[in-house]
Amino acid sequence: MKRIYMDNAATTPVKKEVLNAMIPFFTEQYGNASSIYVSTGQEARLALDESRQKIASIFNISEREVYFTSGGSEADNWAVKGIAYANKSKGNHIITSKVEHHAILHTCEYLETQGFEVTYLDVDEFGMVDPKSVESAIKENTILISIMYANNEVGTIQPIKEISNIAKKHKVYFHTDAVQAIGNMKIDFKELGVDAASISAHKIYGPKGVGMLYLKKGTKIDNFIHGGAQEYRKRATTENIPGIVGFAKALELAHTNLDAHVNKLNEMKELLIEKIEKTIPEVKLNGHRTKRLPGNVNFSIKYIEGESILLSLDMMGIIASSGSACTSGSLDPSHVLLAMGMPHETAHGSLRLSLGDFNEKQDIDYVVTELAKIVERLRMMSPLYKG
Secondary structure, eight states: OOOEEOBTTTOOOOOHHHHHHHTHHHHTSOOOTTOOOIIIIIHHHHHHHHHHHHHHHHHTOOGGGEEEESSHHHHHHHHHHHHHHHTTTTOOEEEEETTSOHHHHHHHHHHHTTTOEEEEEOOOTTSOOOHHHHHHHOOTTEEEEEOOSBOTTTOBBOOHHHHHHHHHHTTOEEEEEOTTTBTTBOOOHHHHTOSEEEEEGGGTTOOSSOEEEEEOTTOOOOOSBOSSSHHHHTBOSOOOHHHHHHHHHHHHHHHHTHHHHHHHHHHHHHHHHHHHHHHSSSEEEOSOSSSBOTTEEEEEETTSOHHHHHHHHHHTTEEOBOSOOGGGTOOOOOHHHHHTTOOHHHHTTEEEEEOOTTOOHHHHHHHHHHHHHHHHHHHHHOTTOOO
C-alpha cells in the first residue's frame, strides 16, 4: 500500500541534514552550556551561541531578541501572559481573533479569569481579520494585540504589516503566532514591526520540543521560568542544545531553499485544488483563494463527517487531518470554520491536506482518486445526502 503523508501543517519529518547536525550533541558534545570547563561545557555554549546568531541573522534581528522555548505553544503562552502581567499597571485589555490557535485562545480565556478583558475579533468568510476592526477595538486600557500570521487550518495569511502599523500608532504591543508562516514566506521581523513572534521547529523539518519567542528589545515581559540565568534570565532551564542546533539547521535549510519550496508547493496546491473541484461535486474550498499558505488545501465536503473521511483515507495509506474535533473527544466542529460563518453540519465535513517537501505531483492523482471513491461511498450511507 502507498503511504502518502499530507499532514505537514501538523508536523514534518526531521530532515537528514538536521538529524546529522544534532547527533554529536547527544553523544559527544553533550555538556551543559552553563558549565565553565572547556571540554564539553564550552563546546555546548559555542553551539548555542552560533545557533542563536544564525537564527538572528535569518530574521534580521539581534541575538538578544532570540529566546529559545520548548515550542510554539510555550512561546504563545509566554508572549500573551508575560506581556499582560508585566503591563497590567497600564491596562488590562487584550485584542485577538476568533480563529487563533488554541494556545492563544485558551491563554486569553485564562487571563479573563485573572481580571483581564479580551476582545475576540470576527473574521470574514475567508478567515481574514480586517485591520479596521483591530483599530476600532483599541481602547485606552489596551496593552496587547495578538493576531496569527497564517491560519493553521485554512491557510489564510493575515495583513500583519497593516495591523503592526496600527499597533505602533496606538503604542500597543503586538504579538503574532508565526508558527505556520515560518518556512513558507520570507520574514524580516524588523521590517514587519512586530514586538513578539512565536515559532516552532517541527513545522519546518526540525525536531519537536524546541522553538523560540522573538522579543523586540525594550518589550516589557514577565519571566517565564525563574531559577537560573539562561535565556538572559528570562527562562531558566538547561538549554536543549541538540534541539536548538537542529532548529537552527532546519531554519537555515528553509531559508536557503525558500523559493524552490514555495514554488513547488504552490504548483501542487493549485493542481490538488483543481482536481478535487473537478472530480468531487458539492465541495467548498475554505480560506482565502490567493492569500493562503503554499501547501494548504482545506475543503468542506457536504453530507459527511471529517472523521469518517480521515479514517477511510488512512486505510488507503493517506494521512491528512480534519477541522472536525471528533478525534479529540469533542463533537464540536472547527472553531475556525464556525467563526468564518460556516454552518455546523458543513463544518463537520472538513478535510485539510497540507503538502510538504516530500510530496510529489504523482501523489495527487492517487489521493484525489481514492478521496472521490471514499466520498461517494460515505455519501451513499449518509441520511443527509439526496444525490
